[in-house]
Amino acid sequence: MAEQPLKNILAYGEWLTHRYDEDADSFHLRQLDRSQHDAATFITDEYLGAEVTPLIVRRNDAIEQVSKTNPLHFIIHSAFCASTMLARGFNLPGVSMGLKEPVLLNDIVGWRRRGAPPAAVAQRLDHGLHMLARPFKGDQAIVVKPSNVFNALAPLALTMRPTSKAILLYAPLPVFLVSVARKGLWCRLWCRELLEGLITDGIMMNLGFEQGDYFRMSDLQVAAVGWLAQQRQFDAMVSTFGPERISTLDSETLTATPEAALTAAMKHFGLSVHAANIAGHPAFATHSKFGGAFDSKDRTAEHKAATEAYGDEIAKVLIWAKAVAETAGIPLDLTAPLL
Template structure:
């Protein structure tokens, strides 16, 4: 039976029927507690999803009394056959805006970087056996697949630290499809440079995690990274994710995988949404939502934000950091050629 914890004491949840939780995606599976092998659930309305940049306590607020559901109870959700699709991304590519576009009542809901999946990543990185990771990953995906009301599907955009688990996730759910959203390397490096010191540090943290995940196969020795500049490290992280995306696209093919770069997305977000909805099997029903309000709003900070605004920001960054970026691009292209990493992905989303 689900329960909550109040003042250190366990309270049974009598007012909420189990089926109300199991069958309603508004009861977000928010965290996984590996020590107790339980999920923490909290109620997040559709409007709360829209208002939150990401599904984290920073944006949702702290839930002091989550509903706690044992993993064995969670398996009663029967969500294995629910329609769950993925937006996988390599950061700074308008993927949050894109995920916002899948708030299509009656069709789909977009989940933006649920912490639950980060918890599974942490469980793996702490050395959990692969079988245990696979079991918890499968259960976590089932929990996130529960639809809102009469929606047809859930579209989840994990944090990019989840990318190493993407191949396993797609293998576990053979009916799931994915769109791999990425910025061209030059645009990615511009983003890192203009965001400043915190972002350069984040790129080093990202690469540290990618190395732990075993997805950095570019011919470097561990000591090499200490002799690389911040933007070189950022480029290595981008190349590692690009190789992973290339391998996923080639293995699973165009039926399940489409790729989309940030420049095509931001130039025509409405058309990209319609094409993506079709790829996910939502048909042409999303046509009425083509002019989605998410596409005129800054995904991180709110307020009006247009494609022209984005281009202006990048032009300023190019002026300030262009020389450094051009040098790193030449170096990164040589690394990509040596490691057989294509800079353009197959199976581009058609629109």
């Protein structure tokens, strides 16, 4: 491809940098408009469909063509906290676009976990973030919500991008446990996969457990331990980067006052938006995973039913988890609140 057409393609974010191929050291791009972003729960092949003819660009060729000054901000989350809803809120033409769990970042995480050299991982992450930061034409910025498998790399990303800010979004521990319980077997298995990744990433240190202890834990204990490890990391990020760059938000505040939360998030990220563009945003009236009408009352009803079904198990694990948190010095509520 001639240099000028490639430069034009890479000037804006309509061509999503979708994958990183470590063997060929290249990026795979696919073209997505706003409606496709909005319709997909996550911007993964599962929801978008496989791209059989991606635009493949060598990493070094791509990074030479992109601006290194495009604003990029983050929603970092610990799962089941309405993060997809918040990310959808940033789909505002002329203002921003929210990227929901781009696979590119998962590819870099996977490469790191397979033993890639740290310096090489940092370079690919830096280049990948520049590629994701390309705004939609006419927009001010990109806001990316990575999968929470990215959390171990979040401090590095913020260190490399000193103008980037982040919102750390989490569900309160009781709400998180209710979510895990009501989602059933697949979610309980996912929590064990999450724990495996946290161990690989070195995030599980100094919680007072030996590796063999995890095999003797119930599903909800495993879920609680994963939550505590991420909460400790979030607390450390607030201390490291300060409230000027980091704001925290819990899922209950977000779902109770979504428009106020989005307005505050826009201000935190330095984005200019008229209040009328936020009022009645469709992201806050539809189910972020399955579509269809959905609001905070529906969510409350779901959680109430799950609490009635699993309340005894949840209550026992909560007592245990709070004791672990106290011993390890992990706050159940984070400082630097967005609201």
